Amino acid sequence: DQQVKQNSPSLSVQEGRISILNCDYTNSMFDYFLWYKKYPAEGPTFLISISSIKDKNEDGRFTVFLNKSAKHLSLHIVPSQPGDSAVYFCATRGGGKLIFGQGTELSVKP
């Protein structure tokens, strides 16, 4: 049973526009969420996180929003750049380990 779901396998966005990547989770007890970014032939790298006591966390062009009642989080990238093209994984912490979603491949076109 997939506890963290990213229902969009891919997303294509024009350079300079906003990218919105979505993630849903099933367990309301999850209290910390992370986004990782992965380029081909490289390991994932940590991008941004949010605790359940907040509903927004911002770091430069990246903002994560958390809607606890909907069990939904989203990552906004503004403005999108071609270098943002990668696979993005959302994850949550559970049982001492991270639980990852399936990933969304973002393509930012010049």
Next chain:
Amino acid sequence: DVKVTQSSRYLVKRTGEKVFLECVQDMDHENMFWYRQDPGLGLRLIYFSYDVKMKEKGDIPEGYSVSREKKERFSLILESASTNQTSMYLCASSSPHRGISETQYFGPGTRLLVL
């Protein structure tokens, strides 16, 4: 800067071979993890370890074993490789601090092809 290295970037093995994937981290992290990444399935946890000589099964341990003889090294073993183990294998490490959620640091991955 945290560094996690994996012994090979690409491996080609034959069905039935025993395969060793090595991972080394240089930040004295207690926790180490092995994942596989497959299209549409995301990152799936195979095994993890909280300390030397300790191991815990992840979500998909079947067909794999691990070894953690030293704190910095975590090995993944495919006892008898099968074609359905063709995948990207990723090692990660983290250091838990009470009250702070640990970020995992990943190695570059090993792309394994089993023929």
